[in-house]
Amino acid sequence: MPEKMLLKEMEKDQSNLIRALQSVQENEGFVSDERLKDISNYFSIPPVEVEGVISFYAQFKRTKPGKYIISVCDGTACHIKGANLISNWISDELGIKDGETDSEDLFTLETVACLGCCSLAPVIAINGKVYGNLERKSLLKILRKFKKEA
Amino acid sequence: MIKRIKIGTGSCGVAAGADEVFDFFSENIKDIELVEVGCIGHCYAEPIIEVETDKGSIFYEKVEPKKEFLEKILNLENSSRLQVGGNRTKKEFLKVTELAGKIDPVSYDEYKSNSGYNGLAKALLMKPEEVVEQVKISGLRGRGGGGFPTGLKWSFLAAQKDEEKVLICNADEGDPGAFMDRSMMESVPHQVMEGMLIAAHATGASSIFIYVRAEYPLAIKNLKIAIEDIIKYKINHINGRKIFIKIKEGAGAFVCGEETAMINSLEGKRGTPRFRPPFPTDKGYKGHPTLINNVETFANIPIILREGGTKYAKLGTKNSKGTKLFALAGDLKYSGLVEVPMGITIGEIVYEIGGAVKGEVKAVQIGGPSGGCIPAEHFDTPVDYDSLTSLGAIMGSGGLIVIGNNRCMVETARYFLDFTARESCGKCTFCRIGTTRMLETLERITAGDGCEEDITFLQDLGDKIKKGSLCGLGQTAPNPVISTIRYYKDEYLRHVNEKQCNALECNALVDVFIDKENCIECGLCIKNCPIDAISDDFIVDNSKCTRCNSCIEVCPKNTISRIPGGGISE
Numbered sequence: 001m002p003e004k005m006l007l008k009e010m011e012k013d014q015s016n017l018i019r020a021l022q023s024v025q026e027n028e029g030f031v032s033d034e035r036l037k038d039i040s041n042y043f044s045i046p047p048v049e050v051e052g053v054i055s056f057y058a059q060f061k062r063t064k065p066g067k068y069i070i071s072v073c074d075g076t077a078c079h080i081k082g083a084n085l086i087s088n089w090i091s092d093e094l095g096i097k098d099g100e101t102d103s104e105d106l107f108t109l110e111t112v113a114c115l116g117c118c119s120l121a122p123v124i125a126i127n128g129k130v131y132g133n134l135e136r137k138s139l140l141k142i143l144r145k146f147k148k149e150a
Numbered sequence: 151m152i153k154r155i156k157i158g159t160g161s162c163g164v165a166a167g168a169d170e171v172f173d174f175f176s177e178n179i180k181d182i183e184l185v186e187v188g189c190i191g192h193c194y195a196e197p198i199i200e201v202e203t204d205k206g207s208i209f210y211e212k213v214e215p216k217k218e219f220l221e222k223i224l225n226l227e228n229s230s231r232l233q234v235g236g237n238r239t240k241k242e243f244l245k246v247t248e249l250a251g252k253i254d255p256v257s258y259d260e261y262k263s264n265s266g267y268n269g270l271a272k273a274l275l276m277k278p279e280e281v282v283e284q285v286k287i288s289g290l291r292g293r294g295g296g297g298f299p300t301g302l303k304w305s306f307l308a309a310q311k312d313e314e315k316v317l318i319c320n321a322d323e324g325d326p327g328a329f330m331d332r333s334m335m336e337s338v339p340h341q342v343m344e345g346m347l348i349a350a351h352a353t354g355a356s357s358i359f360i361y362v363r364a365e366y367p368l369a370i371k372n373l374k375i376a377i378e379d380i381i382k383y384k385i386n387h388i389n390g391r392k393i394f395i396k397i398k399e400g401a402g403a404f405v406c407g408e409e410t411a412m413i414n415s416l417e418g419k420r421g422t423p424r425f426r427p428p429f430p431t432d433k434g435y436k437g438h439p440t441l442i443n444n445v446e447t448f449a450n451i452p453i454i455l456r457e458g459g460t461k462y463a464k465l466g467t468k469n470s471k472g473t474k475l476f477a478l479a480g481d482l483k484y485s486g487l488v489e490v491p492m493g494i495t496i497g498e499i500v501y502e503i504g505g506a507v508k509g510e511v512k513a514v515q516i517g518g519p520s521g522g523c524i525p526a527e528h529f530d531t532p533v534d535y536d537s538l539t540s541l542g543a544i545m546g547s548g549g550l551i552v553i554g555n556n557r558c559m560v561e562t563a564r565y566f567l568d569f570t571a572r573e574s575c576g577k578c579t580f581c582r583i584g585t586t587r588m589l590e591t592l593e594r595i596t597a598g599d600g601c602e603e604d605i606t607f608l609q610d611l612g613d614k615i616k617k618g619s620l621c622g623l624g625q626t627a628p629n630p631v632i633s634t635i636r637y638y639k640d641e642y643l644r645h646v647n648e649k650q651c652n653a654l655e656c657n658a659l660v661d662v663f664i665d666k667e668n669c670i671e672c673g674l675c676i677k678n679c680p681i682d683a684i685s686d687d688f689i690v691d692n693s694k695c696t697r698c699n700s701c702i703e704v705c706p707k708n709t710i711s712r713i714p715g716g717g718i719s720e
């Protein structure tokens with residue numbers, strides 16, 4: 001298991017805890033109960049404390065996300081340019097609401113605060129790739145392309 | 151003759167399709183060097199290509215991965231050349247961003263051959279206290295929002311006797327609507343690193359951490375490559391000491407931009423702020439004296455060292471020296487990253503650089519969730535720390551969002567409170583519960599259920615939250631509300647008394663209407679309505695309609711619109 005190796009490479013210092021959680025999430029998409037326990041053992045930090053750190057940071061997921069994670073930017077620029085409309089249109093198209101994953105584990109919809117591409121607002125990111133200057137038409141085209149590929 | 155071709159593949163470029171352009175060009179061009187560069191700041195025109203010729207550079211905008219475009223560029227044709235809008239070239243003053251988008255970000259050699267690391271070389275010939283003195287003379291103030299004098303902060307750390315002193319670069323860029331720091335790290339990572347290494351010499355620091363928000367993968371990648379070169383060429387060997395350098399990725403918490411919260415986060419804990427004193431420069435990361443500066447602050451340092459503090463201080467106003475980067479976005483024509491001299495007016499930025507139309511702009515929002523709105527009537531205000539504060543806004547880190555006449559200010563205030571209420575770490579009761587109460591009140595108002603007392607309540611509670619919070623998050627959270635009430639009380643009053651939203655933005659106060667006179671009955675609206683709220687004879691059932699705007703977007707005749715109305719009953 002690659003993430004075990006990564007863990008092993010890390011110094012057992014709490015300052016590496018967040019990095020460890022990030023690398024687990026990079027590999028598996030989320031932090032499962034099992035991995036939480038592994039990490040807790042490795043750093044000798046009680047599981048509740050690890051859970052406390054996980055819940056503090058928006059990045060960490062405790063449930064398995066879909067194949068494609070759609071992050072709708074709701075930073076100031078995107079909000080002004082209609083981020084909530086974008087979010088609604090995605091919900092209507094895919095049948096999932098903010099924070100949800102569809103029944104086929106294909107799409108997860110989440111809201112994030114600013115992807116740093118504000119000059120192209122409104123933007124979304126799908127698995128990290130950013131799409132800018134969205135309108136309803138271009139958005140639906142992108143979503144349908146992903147649906148088809150899946 | 152074409153010397154080489156540069157493609158801007160910063161995050162903004164990529165979002166506009168620069169990757170596809172790069173792939174297409176590299177497949178089809180064989181004998182000309184093709185380089186990826188960062189962002190020149192003209193994000194409205196992405197993807198951008200710069201053709202370096204023996205007679206200077208030619209820029210092309212909105213480039214597409216197509217044969218015609220390729221030929222156009224190779225023949226240096228006139229069409230599709232970048233049209234720099236308004237008076238931008240005259241008004242901008244490129245100092246910190248001079249190299250951004252012009253050099254290969256990750257090429258140590260290219261940075262070096264453009265005076266890179268000259269500032270560090272000069273600093274190393276000076277005593278640490280002389281370097282601190284130069285920064286003091288320059289008048290540089292922190293660009294992360296607070297505006298604390300950088301030289302003074304450095305002198306605090308320099309005075310500490312601890313063996314281990316820590317430098318942290320605050321690259322968390324939490325303001326949702328700002329991207330100056332991202333752009334700098336992506337485009338000129340070496341410049342940011344040079345600033346930090348100069349700081350390490352000046353303060354005697356032994357470790358450097360760069361705390362980058364996780365949403366910035368390209369910034370992290372470019373910084374990593376720069377650091378590898380720094381280690382390879384031993385640039386981190388300073389006066390016989392080897393400086394430890396490490397990148398730490400944030401994990402998505404706005405409050406971690408605050409200094410003491412960031413230190414907790416670096417230690418692997420929940421990122422809640424600590425009591426001050428002790429200040430970080432006395433006792434910070436793992437108990438060691440720690441100094442935190444913002445990315446843009448560090449990026450200014452090499453320039454100060456290169457040209458000397460006195461010359462640097464010539465630009466700007468009495469209390470605000472140098473230039474400031476702004477991330478321009480919102481309702482304007484030319485959005486992007488701009489660098490302007492301190493003292494320029496907001497109006498010059500918005501109209502002359504941003505190309506916004508006079509009369510169509512209501513306000514700018516500056517300083518993000520900690521800042522406020524400045525109405526168009528006050529656009530003659532100069533950009534400097536003190537003038538902006540006197541208007542109830544702040545300089546902030548550089549997010550500048552232009553708000554058009556068609557936006558609701560109450561909704562804007564609600565948006566920011568929704569953000570701060572969610573991001574409050576929960577440690578202080580006033581911040582945790584206070585922001586939630588403010589948010590609920592604002593939601594009531596935008597839903598048409600507010601009353602006049604709500605407005606006084608917001609002001610009163612806002613005051614208490616400011617007083618009762620430990621860190622800057624709570625202390626500034628009410629600002630967007632207070633400032634919109636200050637300048638746009640009439641909008642609040644219309645929401646609570648007449649149940650109307652001037653901007654027709656608040657869903658609960660509008661209906662959707664099809665103008666049957668001009669309707670051609672094409673049926674697109676009916677087909678695209680996700681909840682079948684439009685009847686066969688083209689009448690919107692407003693009790694069903696979710697105000698999703700799908701019909702408005704697809705109507706080829708623009709006959710569908712939002713009108714003042716009864717709104718959604720929730």
Ligand SMILES: Cc1cc2nc3c(=O)[nH]c(=O)nc-3n(C[C@H](O)[C@H](O)[C@H](O)COP(=O)(O)O)c2cc1C
Pocket residue numbers: 291292293294295296297298300320321322323324325404405406407408409442443444445447448547621622623
């Ligand atoms: C809630 C909160 C969020 C902050 N976010 C940032 C940030 O994202 N980037 C930043 O540079 N400073 C941020 N700051 C300001 C920092 O605490 C600190 O003042 C700054 O990094 C100091 O660097 P400077 O003196 O170079 O500006 C934030 C402050 C608060 C209270």
Ligand code: FES
Pocket residue numbers: 073074075076077078079113114115116117118119121123326327328
């Ligand atoms: S506000 Fe959406 S990318 Fe910044």
